[in-house]
Amino acid sequence: MSRPVLVRREQVLRGGQPLAFGIGLCVALLVGLVLLVGSGHDPLRVYGRMFEASLGDPRAWSVTLNRAVPLGLAGLAVAVAGSMGLWNIGAEGQIMAGAIGAAWIARIGGEWPSPVLITAMLAAAILGGGLLALGPAVARARIGVNEIITTLMLNEVAIRLVQWLVHGRWKDPGSNNFPLAPMLPDNARLPGLFERAHFGVVLAGVVIALFGVAxxxxxxxxxxxxxxxxxxxxxxxxxxxxxxxMTVLILSGGVAGFAGGIELSGAADRITEGLSNGFGFAGIIVAALALMRPSGVAAVALLFGAVQIGGQSIQTMGVSSSVSTILQALILFGAIAAGVLSRYRVEMVAGEATEVTG
Amino acid sequence: MTDPHIPTSPVDATTGNPPAVEMLDVWKRFPGVVANAGANLRVRRGSVHAVLGENGAGKSTLMNVLSGVYRADEGEVRIDGTPYHFRTPADALDAGVGMVHQEFRLVPSFTVAENVALGACDRIVRRSAVESAVGALADRFGLATEPDRPVWQLSMGERQRVEILKALWRDARILVLDEPTAVLTPGEADELGAVLRHMADDGRTVVFISHKLHEVTGFCDEATVLRGGRTVAASLFVADTDATELASLMVGASPVVTERPPAREVGEVLLEVQDLRCPDDRGLAALDGLNLTVRSGEIVGIAGVAGNGQREMAQTIAGLRPVESGSVQLCGEDRTDATPRQRFADGLGYIPEDRLGVGLAPRLSVTDNAVLRTYGRHRRGPFLDAAGATDYCHDLVDRFGVRTGPLEEPIAGLSGGNLQRLLVGRELVDGPRVVVAAQPTRGLDVQGVKAIQDLLVSEREAGAAVLLVSEDLDELLTLADRLLVMHAGRIVAEFDPTTAERYVIGEAMIGHSSSASLASSDQGSSR
Structure with a gap:
């Protein structure tokens, strides 16, 4: 009888992570093939559509880039903490806290010139995210409270806070009693870049590069x-x-808050309870795949964004949203599993002690 | 003394049984270190057998081979006369060998019963049934425990009983305990002795690793002494020997390798420790009124059985452990409250005992590790001057003969000897005035030991004050100008290494204050 065990490789395979990505992608597409055929679709058409919608033309690129912005910034937030061995699981809430800060500035600064207003909004977003991370940071640094728990639980607080605001204080009087905040004024919107891409793509790129250098x-x-x-x-x-x-956790929260500000000002019409959209949690996966390195975060976020946009696009072909979500998950699973295999190899060992005769 | 190269005699002369454990000519090599170099062990069934030796003698490695954690490079393991090749601890357990490690492997939030039964229950059972079964097992061996208490509430002694229960629950006939008393209070240690005795009387076999001699003479039947990875005395009857003989076997009388450096004039006092007190990690007194001085141009050696405050002494002098009272003076100034960085700037080089956990950052590159103390010098505004740091590292590596791969690769690939050269070189490159070296040659091969010892001697020649903590008495007798013996957090004796008798030092180390420790009263300030 024998069983497989993972044995750590003497050396990580050269170019392991990008290679792992490629292999993971191929395996996932193969498994997805079975899934698509099983659900009665032409897999080649589906895959073709996924590619076209996410990376096929400048317009597709612009949508993918917009999606990669919050993913990349959230990934950076997690990676900043992760490079010190800390886990910020609260990026989701910090994105919301950042958006609250930015939305609040937009409410009071409606008459300001656009560059001033946007700068103030983004600064408030960083502060908001940092503020939400302040408690966990102090508790961790001073008395060793596990930051995973505290940051995770504060997600709920921030999301409920947004709910409370849009149902109450910030409800638009002209919304026919729908729980909606008023639309952002035009001068609070980030300028466009090309097609549908907004200026946040540049800002996110700069911030990620800055952290890479730092x-x-x-x-x-x-x-x-x-x-x-x-x-x-x-x-x-x-x-x-x-x-x-302390500084690392607060900074991590600030980066996630910045993501919230950009998302609000660049992609959303108004602050809603769905604004964070799981970006904070996806950021954990992005950071892990990037091995907690800022340099890797941008590339992983772009791929992740393309998978999400492509996955959504095939729903218009009649592929159910569940299948598309499963496809997205498969691709990420494949990449993670292949990443492990670049660091470990599989070895078969005997299951029982071998007794020597004699 | 028994011949270490025991011929195989398969049966016990009195009972006609084969020995419970036989390990023959076991070799185990690690990169840069030979941990076992032909070690032998034979343990009679139903006995409590001590495996004695200093740190680095190869005790733990040998026991890890016996319990399936390591695979021996060469040699044979027989259990009850049958040869085995264990690949995993589970294999060893199947053959009846259970090990209690120094670091406990328990789930803190589980109860005692859950921990004991974890992974060793065939099917789902009622909690109360497991609890009463564990309770019955505990009672049978006199292991006082409450099966329904969660483990996090237990003292270290109680946790150890849970570990022993785990092995018994899995029906281990041979129980291996790796330095079990290191975490226990003296009272708990005595209780443990009674439990082990009980198990031996029950027909089980206990292998007990220790370097505390009074425990060996207190409750063991036989003892095997290891030194330098070899068996130097096999299966001595404890009744026929005494602590003094065992101590001299442990420290050995091997020929001196390094030449004793010629004596030189000493200068002013550069390191002075006065009445230092501090608790250890468990809150017990680790330093209990420590006094010592080290002068320019001398090496002061600290001998002692592990766990008598040597670690804490080095840490407090380096600024890595807060003190309760007392003072540390460097170069004539009170630096009791200074940070590690300030002390380094004052000229204190510190070679910590735990190289990879404290002295070096294993995941970082050679260059990153080389500038660990001095990276402030390579700053350009907020930036680090990478080229400058690399040049600095190049010089360091060249000067101290560190064999490395590319400097930007993680140091984890370096051998033990080269890691230590890098660390020692980094601490000495600036010409420190005071050097504190904790176990600087432990686990190194012969060339590595020689290289580090030569560096310490050349620091002495350059006028530094060197405090050398070592468990290798040969090393201390060769290098030290004065030898202090530490026991229970205090200096209890001072010897002149050129004239001192080994066995007298050994007696002082185990706390027997005989005629030799007359100098103990006030050696801190006298010379």
Whole structure:
């Protein structure tokens, strides 16, 4: 009798992560093939449509890029904390907190010139997200409260807060009693870039690049890496762990809040309870696939965005939304599984102790 | 003394049974380290057998081979006369060998009964049935425990009883305990001794790893002593020996490899510790009024049985552990409350005992590790000057003979000896005034040991004050200008290494304050 076990490779396979992505994609498409044939669709047409709708022409690219913006920023938020071994599971709520901050500025600054208003909105968004992460950051740094739990639970708080606002205080008097906040004024909208892409694509790219440089080239990033490698080593090197944990978690919340501000100002008409749309949770997957590196986050977010947009587009062909969601999940599963296999190999071992005769 | 190269004699002379455990000529190599170099062990069924040796003697490795955690490179393991090749701990358990590790493997939120039965219940059973079965098993062996208590509420001693119950529940006939008393209070240790005795009387076999001699003489039947990965004394009857003989076997009298450096003039006091007190991780007193001074141009050696405050002493001097009272002075200034970085700037080089967990960051590159202490110097505004850091690392690696791959690769690929050269080089490259080295040569191969020892001696020649903590008495006797013995968080004796007798040092290490420790009263300030 023998059974398979995972054995850590001596060396990670060269180019492991991009390669893993490719392999994962192919396996997922093959499994999806069975699924599509089983549900009575022509898989080639479906796949063709997915590709066309997400990456086929400039317009498709613009939609995919817009989707990649919140995914990438949420992924960055998780990766910033993750590079120190911390898990910010609260990006979903921090996106909402950021959107609340931005929406509030838009309410009071309706007459301001557009660049001023948008800058103020985005600053408020960063503050809002950071503020939501403040509690977990202090609790973690000072008394070691697990940040996974605290950030996760604050998601509910932020989402309910938006509900409360749109059902009450911020309800549009002209909305025929629907629980809707008023539309954003035009000067609160991010300018367009090309086709449907908005200027947030550039802002997100800049922020991700900025963090990439900070993580790899600055003393701050170095300290982060040391602290992420071993807390005891960081103390030995004279790095204050408490302060690092605080700044990193608050910054992580700020980045997620920024994503909320961009999403509100660039893609949404108004603040709604569906604004965060699972981006915060998807960001965890993005960060994990990018191995917590800012440089990888942009690429993963783009792929993730393309899969989402492509998956949605095939629903108009009569493919049920469940099948499209399963396809999306398969692709990500494939990428993750292949990522593991680039670090481990499968070895068969005997199931029982071999007794030597004699 | 027994011949270490025991010929195979398959049966016990008195009972006619084969030995419960036989390990023959076991070799186990790790990168840069030979942990077992032909170790032998024979354990009589129904006995409590001590495996003795200093840290790095290969005790834990040998026991991990016996319990299936490691596979031996060469050699044979026989259980009740039958040869086995264990691939996993589960294989060993099937053959009746259960191990209680130093680090407990328990689920804190589960109850005692749940932990004991975890993974070892054939089908779903009622909780109360498991609890009463575990309770009955515990009673049978005199292991006081409450099966329905969650493990997180238990003391270390109680948790250990749960680990022992786990092994008994899986019907282990041979129980291996890796330094079981390290986490126990003296009272708990005595209780454990009684339990082990009880199990042996029940026909089970206990293999007990320790370096505390009074426990061995207290409740073990036989003892095997390891040194340098080899068996130096096999299956001694404890009744026929005593702590002194065992101590000298443990520390050995092997020929000195490194030449003793010629004595030199000492200068001013550079490190002074006064009446230092601090608790250990469990809140018990680790340092209990520690006094010592180290002068420019001398190496002061600290000998002692592990767990008598040596770790905490090094950590408090380095600024990594808060003190309760007392003071630490570096170069004549009170630095009791200074941060590790300030102390480094004052000229304190610190070589921590835990290389990969404290001294180095294993996931980072060689360069990143080389600048761990000095990265502030490579700053350009907020940026780090990567080229400057790489040059610095190049110099360091060249000067201290560290063999590395590409400098931007993680250090995890380096051998133990090269890791330590990198770490020691980083601490010494600036010419520190005070060097604290904790177990700097532990686990290294012969060349690695020599290289590190030579570095420490050259620091002494350059006028540094060197405090050397080591469990290798040969090393201390060779390198130290003065030898202090630490016991229970205090310096209890001082010796001149050129004249001191080994066995007298050994007695002082185990806390027997005999004639030799006269100097203990006030050696801190005298010289």
């Amino acid at each position: 993580a790899s080239r600055t003393a701050w990033g170095y300290e982060l890496r040391v602290a992420g490698s071993s807390g005891a080593t960081a103390r030995y090197a004279g790095i204050s762990l408490e302060r690092k944990v």
